[in-house]
Amino acid sequence: MAALILLSGLACASLVRYAPGALVDEGELNQRAGEDTIAALREHKAQQANISANFTHYLRGLVHGDLGYSESNHSPVAALLADRAPQTLRDLGLGLLGAWLLGLGLAISVARFPEARCDIALMASAGLLLSLPAALIAYLFLLAGSGSASRLVLAIVIAPKIFQYSRNILLSAYGASHVEMARARGTSESTILWTHVLPSAAPQLGALAAASVSIAIGAAIPIEAICDVPGLGRLAWQAATARDLPLLINLTMLVTLATTTAMAVSEIFLSRRPEFDMRSAA
Numbered sequence: 001m002a003a004l005i006l007l008s009g010l011a012c013a014s015l016v017r018y019a020p021g022a023l024v025d026e027g028e029l030n031q032r033a034g035e036d037t038i039a040a041l042r043e044h045k046a047q048q049a050n051i052s053a054n055f056t057h058y059l060r061g062l063v064h065g066d067l068g069y070s071e072s073n074h075s076p077v078a079a080l081l082a083d084r085a086p087q088t089l090r091d092l093g094l095g096l097l098g099a100w101l102l103g104l105g106l107a108i109s110v111a112r113f114p115e116a117r118c119d120i121a122l123m124a125s126a127g128l129l130l131s132l133p134a135a136l137i138a139y140l141f142l143l144a145g146s147g148s149a150s151r152l153v154l155a156i157v158i159a160p161k162i163f164q165y166s167r168n169i170l171l172s173a174y175g176a177s178h179v180e181m182a183r184a185r186g187t188s189e190s191t192i193l194w195t196h197v198l199p200s201a202a203p204q205l206g207a208l209a210a211a212s213v214s215i216a217i218g219a220a221i222p223i224e225a226i227c228d229v230p231g232l233g234r235l236a237w238q239a240a241t242a243r244d245l246p247l248l249i250n251l252t253m254l255v256t257l258a259t260t261t262a263m264a265v266s267e268i269f270l271s272r273r274p275e276f277d278m279r280s281a282a
Contacts, residue, residue, distance in 0.1 A: 009253045091151050100160040110170075134222050
């Protein structure tokens with residue numbers, strides 16, 4: 001995980017460095033800027049050309065808690081992250097909660113009544129929503145006058161994936177022999193759900209919960225940028241637009257840390273059920 005995080009930061013620095021116009025400062029377009037100012041801007045940009053030296057300097061500062069300085073925001077990167085992170089964490093938490101309530105609730109209903117015709121309609125709707133980019137869904141909400149409903153957009157983006165996976169997991173759990181025996185003995189459906197179905201599906205659902213965090217992080221960036229939410233997603237969009245290298249590196253490494261942690265937790269859950277194949281549930 002540590003190697004992946006460092007490689008992601010190095011890859012981010014390389015992509016920004018070799019992007020077209022990376023060594024050109026917008027300040028050079030200012031007609032009031034003198035030759036000395038333009039020369040200073042070019043010299044400052046030239047110092048950023050050495051990726052290895054600058055990344056080494058960044059790592060040395062990172063050891064001492066110095067995340068660098070954001071020139072586009074005129075503020076230390078650590079202060080920006082501390083200011084924007086709570087908003088993103090709230091949106092992620094509430095968005096994931098809504099997605100799980102909707103997706104898992106529909107999956108339980110479909111798994112309990114597999115003969116119902118609504119299963120086909122729900123699967124078709126989930127497939128349609130999954131085919132739409134998160135940015136497009138956020139833009140449609142913006143056109144509808146609900147641009148501030150970023151949490152609702154996040155829930156709509158994640159819920160179809162949760163529904164598809166959990167539906168197949170619960171269908172398999174409901175088809176187990178011990179569930180059929182409990183039903184034959186007259187056990188109520190609510191008791192079967194809480195004592196037989198959900199406990200047997202817990203490792204797979206736990207892995208899906210961890211994976212949904214990674215999905216939510218990726219979707220939060222375009223959603224916050226389009227809905228104009230003052231969180232880390234919008235900050236990442238602004239940093240990419242301004243080619244703010246120190247800020248981009250920190251955000252890239254932060255996203256990589258969160259993603260790899262979520263996937264590691266997912267692997268831990270799946271290791272409890274080695275016979276389960278996530279691809280078969282898809």
